[in-house]
Amino acid sequence: MGQLSDNTRGALLMMASMASFAFGDTCVKATGGALPISQLLVLRGLLSTAFIAVLAWRLGALRWDFGGRDWALIALRSVSEAAAAYFFITALLHMPLANVTALLQVLPLAVTLASAVLFAEPVGWRRWLAIALGFGGMLLIVKPGADGFNAYTIYALISVVCVTIRDLSTRRMSRTVPSLMVTLAASATVLGFAGIWSLWQDWVPLTPTLTWLLLGSTVFIVGGYSFAVMVMRVGDVSFVAPFRYTGLLWAMVLGLVVFGDFPGPTTLLGAAxxxxxxxYTLLRERTLRRQAVANARRT
Incomplete structure (x- = not known):
């Protein structure tokens, strides 16, 4: 068997990252809300932040020589990450795993839409049509007006908005800002937010089951971040990006096996x-970037 190409390795790493995050979310959901969210975020954040800090140090990514604009964007991204963690975990504890994960798949469309509206980035009619169809699919998932739509569905949608702000902030940063430094800042902010919040909440003694679930969640989120960093260093990101959707497949399988939940036909159609x-949006953006590079070379 020949050596794997960079793009193939990148695709495998992206799938591994999405699988890790899906397993981590499964561990969190399996706690059943027995742990206060602040306690869960503090205990998980202590381990994951320490790991990310060591990884950033080993890879030479611990840098502080950024301009005020980049620091402002890092701060905005970190606050968005903290808000997203709260809203996402709250929704996750009260909704089927696959449904929450399916809603998050609208993120690339939301980022493209927000970039066009806020930053006047050009978007052709094909991508506008894809965005419209995608948000139509999202409505099939949340089913507004139906019994399945509740406050926790709104929490899931708010988490999508927060992650969109997070990713838009990342897009506007200088290329000189190391990705691991950005991740470390976000992880430390979530930890600080949860630590302050936990002062007003009673902590719960850890049972052996909760301890293993918490450790599992931490290991998987660290694995997800690690694989995501490797993805950025291997292959064409525009090629491997669509493989992020494999996380939805993992969520469906884990939701069925662990919790006995499986999306109904309408949710499956919306997710599809x-x-x-x-x-399509990711592939179209990839094509447009290649055309822009080709045109620049000709001139």
Whole structure:
């Protein structure tokens, strides 16, 4: 068997990252809300932040020589990450795993839409159509007006907004800012936010089951971050990006096996529309970037 190409390795790493995050979310959901969210975030954050700090140090990414604009964007991204963690975990504890994960798949479409509206980035009619279809698919998932729509569905949608702000902030940063430094700042902010919040909440003694679930969540989130960093260093990111949607497949399988939940036909249809629209948008952006590079070379 020949050596794997960079793009193939990148795709495998992206799938490993998405699988890790799906397993981590499964561990969190399996706690059943027995732990206060602040306690969960503090205990998980202590381990994950320490690991990310060591990884950043070993890779020479611990740098502080950024301009005020980049620091402001790092701060905005970190606050968005903390808000997203709260809203996402709250929704995750009260909704089927696959449904929450399916809603997050609208993220690439939301980022493209926000970039066009806020920063006047050009978006052709094809991507506008894909965005419209994708958000139509999202409505099939949340089913507004139906019994499945509740406050926790709104929490999931707010987490999508927070992650969109997070990713937009990342896009506007200088290329000189190391990705691991950005991740470390976000992880430390979530830890600080949870630590302050936990002062007003009673901590719960850890049972052996909760301890293992918490450790599992930490290991998987660290693995997810590690694989995500490797993805950035291997292959063409525009090629491997669509493989992020494999996380939805893991969420469906784990939701069925661990919790006995499986999305209904309407949710499956909505998820399929969201994924198809997102993949098309990513591939279209990849094509446009290649055309721009080719035109620049000709001139």
């Amino acid at each position: 529309i969201v994924v198809a629209s997102g993949v």
